[in-house]
Amino acid sequence: MAKLDSKIPKGRLAEKWTLYKEYQKLVSPANKRKIEIIVVGTGLAGGAAAASLGEMGFKVKVFCIQDSPRRAHSIAAQGGINAAKNYPNDGDTIYRLYYDTIKGGDYRAREANTYRLAEVSNNIIDQCVAQGVPFAREYGGYLANRSFGGAQVSRTFYARGQTGQQLLLGAYGALSKEIKKGSVELYTRREMLDLVVMKDGRARGIIVRNLFTGEIERYSAHAVLIASGGYGNVFFLSTNAMTLNGGAVWQSYKRGALFANPCFVQIHPTCIPVHGDYQSKLTLMSESLRNDGRIWVPKKLEDAKKIQKGEMKGIDIPEEDRDYYLERRYPAFGNLVPRDVASRAAKERCDAGYGVGKTGLAVFLDFKDAIERLGRDVIEARYGNLFQMYEKIVDENPYEVPMRIYPAIHYTMGGLWVDYELQSNIPGLFVAGEANFSDHGANRLGASALMQGLADGYFIIPFTMQNYLADQIAVGEITTDSEEFEKVEKEVKDRIDKLMSIKGTETVDSIHKRLGHIMWDNVGMSRNKEGLEKAIEEIQALRKEFWTNVKVPGKKDGINLELEKALRVADFLELGELMARDALHREESAGGHFREEYQTEEGEAMRNDQDFMYVAAWEYTGDDKEPKLNKEKLVYEETEIKQRNYKTA
Amino acid sequence: MDLKLKIWRQASRDAKGKFVDYEVHNISSDASFLEMMDLLNEDLVEKGEEPVAFDHDCREGICGMCSLFINGRPHGPDSAITTCQLHMRKFKDGETIVIEPWRAKPFPVIKDLIVDRSAFDELIQAGGYISVSTGGVPDANAIPVSREKAELAMDAAACIGCGACVAACKNASAMLFVSAKVSQFALLPQGKIEAKERVQKMVAKMDDLGFGNCTNTYACEAECPKEISVTNIARMNREFFVAKIS
Amino acid sequence: MSNRYYSSLTKKYIMALMGLFLFTFLVVHLSINLLLVFDPTRVLFNEAAHFMGTNPFIQIFQWVLFAGFAIHIFYGVVLQIQNWIARGKGYKRKALSEESIFSKYMIYTGIVIFIFLVIHLGNFFVLKMQGRVPEFEHTANAGMEDMGLLVVNLFKNGGYVIFYVILLLIMGFHLDHAFQSAFQSIGWNHRKYTPFIKGLGHFLAIVLTAGFIIIPVIIYYR
16 A cells, blocks of 8 residues: 655644745755756646746756647636735735635645645745736736635735736746746647656656657656646536646556545536537636626426426516525525535526526526616626627627526546645656645635646745755666666557557547546536446446447547547546546545535535545556555644535624 | 538648538537537548547637638637637528638648647747746835736737737738737836847847738737737837837 | 848838838928919929929939838838748638738839839939920029929820829828828837827828829819
8 A cells, every 4th residue: 555645844834834945955056957857737837837947957848738838728717816915904814815725625635735825825926926927906006806705805816807828928938938048848749648657666757649740759857747737628528628638647647646536526607508519618707707696597497497498588587486596595605605505506406407598407697686786887897708708609698688607617626646745656756736636625716726836836846846856866867768668658559559449430529428428417516326336337338338449540640639539538437437436435525526415404515524534545556446545634733624604604 | 500611631741732622511500610620520530531630729719729710811700709719600501611721931731720830939938028037026016017007018918829910911920929928028117127138039039930021901900819909019119119229 | 131131120110211201202292293283374383393403402312212212112022022921822712801901002002103103203304304394484484494384284185194193092092001000110109199190191191192183183174
């Protein structure tokens, strides 16, 4: 069994990071030039880390799957980034930001990691402003803040509805500067297909496929950082970008890295509903819409049926026949309950038959009252862009008819297990951003993903990686000619050859869609024992079908989009099963993980701190073998543990 | 709806390409343009043919990956959107749609509808950043920035680097792209310090890469999915002049 | 040709400044020509022409003007060739982007203007240089050339008038884009003043074109 050492430094919570930095080992400038680092991914975490490590003098190789580092999916984040600056003077502190984050995550994150995240949050804002990120400002010229779900203070910094884009372009600029300088080497259109671990157990390189030429390439380094994002695309339909995949983390898992809390997936309540089975991607609309919109479904089942058939419209339903179910169930928070609660409530109504739209899988988000109260101008100023986007996609005017929304997969809190240094249990393999599990527990608060990506990339990895690299100077240059590289490369090539040789009848997408359905129905917003057991069986059967009947046309060299997808779906077909296993074993409801068996009489989540206050870190034991569960007990030394309650203030 | 498609197919960078005709049937008018392309590709795969290669990723109009010159316009017949946000209701049943890659010397076609846009990365590497290292920066509120300037900088910073400006320009000029970056930093006090070097380096790089010259035709502004204004080009001209004479 | 000597922006700067300079020339040229319309005796016009033809400053300045034309034309052609090269393979489907129409044809309207310029110089300037202009018969101006008569005789020919009018219209299209474009190229853009510049550009294009056009037309019908 793997040994889990979280390496949390001694001392009080507020002192741990300072103490760590004081005692960590360093690499001298002359030696940095001799040390190579691989960074996989150029989003906020990967881009920021590669730039910072390059600035420090290391030789960095950075890999991205798109044609440019600027395309990474961090760019799509809209809302904002949290920091405990307390500029509005409303009582925010580092501890409060920490506490909101850990509580929002239902106490399933590691105390020291989450505290450190809050601690460095302020540095991020300073750094980004210095890089020229055009954050919103007040008339006096100082930075503006807004409030966001799950917090009682205004601590979110934003750049219109494009905060992720601006932060990513900041990191991309820093990265470009280092590329120009020659300290960072950029490899575009490369997909990591495997991790190379040496006989001594250290991660020393990766195998990638050049998506341009189809060539399989080897790259070596003294340490590897994976920042490849989340695995939400296991559901086929999600708000994730098309190329986002679980390959890098999954192959690392199969090489011995532990996978922590895979079942913790976040579902975002305000997405544009699915409109046809040809659809490949869901569009997210900012959560801020819930500030003024009221969510409802018809009270009468027959009205809902008529709407589904297209015989009736939402505006035809009189006020007394509307069920504002969030306001009814959660009087204290109303439409502003956290993401997981709002999502589940929508699913509950739709499952009971009250959903709207052709599919019955949507609820109304109505701005009628807000427009009457505030005027159309105010609503336009606040949400104009979003309304326009909605109209372009759905072809309905949300100023006149209520919007239709439905929850969708958005973010994965689970990921590779890492210690306090963001190092996995494989020495030399570091994991940052959404790809690791560390900071959000069972549920992530809004505007915290950007914070974590940049915290890891700018301020944590550059320190902790040095601590590891300090005794690696003597190793010298690492060759890619070793037998380990040989072996892993051959395995990758065999995997590709096998996929190409099946020549079956099912397209990759059709199998991916079926996997998505299994996942959404059984491992989605609410889960139960029976469904999860069924899902595991179905995924196994589907996996078998995939490996005997998938159709991958074209050649393995050159651009082959179907082969790319097939390799990713092969991973998802295994990852999905692990998610179901994790969900099955976790017999409690926490954050994004809701088990129907564990709820209160009113249908609220019931956490079991007695038995499940731990990180479930799964260990690979072989193909088609049950993975082994390792537990890292979560100890809260300076944190009061509360039940989440949104019914009464 | 049923549609006829004329799509540019080119096996590789050096291969000679040609237009190939395709038909798609029963497309929902609610489908997005790229979903229509997905269906075409799924069809081609079923038939054992090679699918059409095109760039796309986030499918929500922000990553800048999708391109396509559709019926004579970059990102197709709608304004202020990217191809992934274009919906089939903008077309008529039975219509013939001509789909071409971006055409510009610095953007060579590498397969079918995919072009190599690394020239944009090179432009940014030439100076499209503020030279600041991680750490050791002042408090974010130490330097106030007027709201007007911050908003103008944000207008320019909204660029997604898709290349529609180059594709639309009759001269394949990258002025809108370069000027947006130059403007963003020239407007902010943090970026002013190296503004002179930045504009000169970026313009020199732009010329080296073989982009055309601006003739103030403003097709770039009309086609920019983020509606970036040509006032940025004027600002860059000004910045460049000041940098040259001082 | 290459951008090694002057960057693309510098070339545009030179183009713009020369263009604006040529605008001032057109204004002067038009004001003198209009004298022919207001004064059928041609006295004022011939006096002005005489001044322009004999004043040493103007004589030197004339070469500056020629240089201005030459530079404007030279860089116009260089930039255009670079622009054609930059596109490489063109589109099958004609580009339909919304844009400033006249700007698309600047090289073509420019070429037409150049041809016009050659013919125009042939009509007047060359004759004058060769001393083939008749003497002005007005008593008070003995010894002065009758440039006005040359113009009047030319514009009694209907074919010439039509030819001039068409070419002047094409010049108008060139000017319409030119004025605001020059300001954009030298970086004079301001949210308050640019609309005014654009308006002024249209106004100047119309006034200059209309002004030049009415001269042959009025002379023809007089």
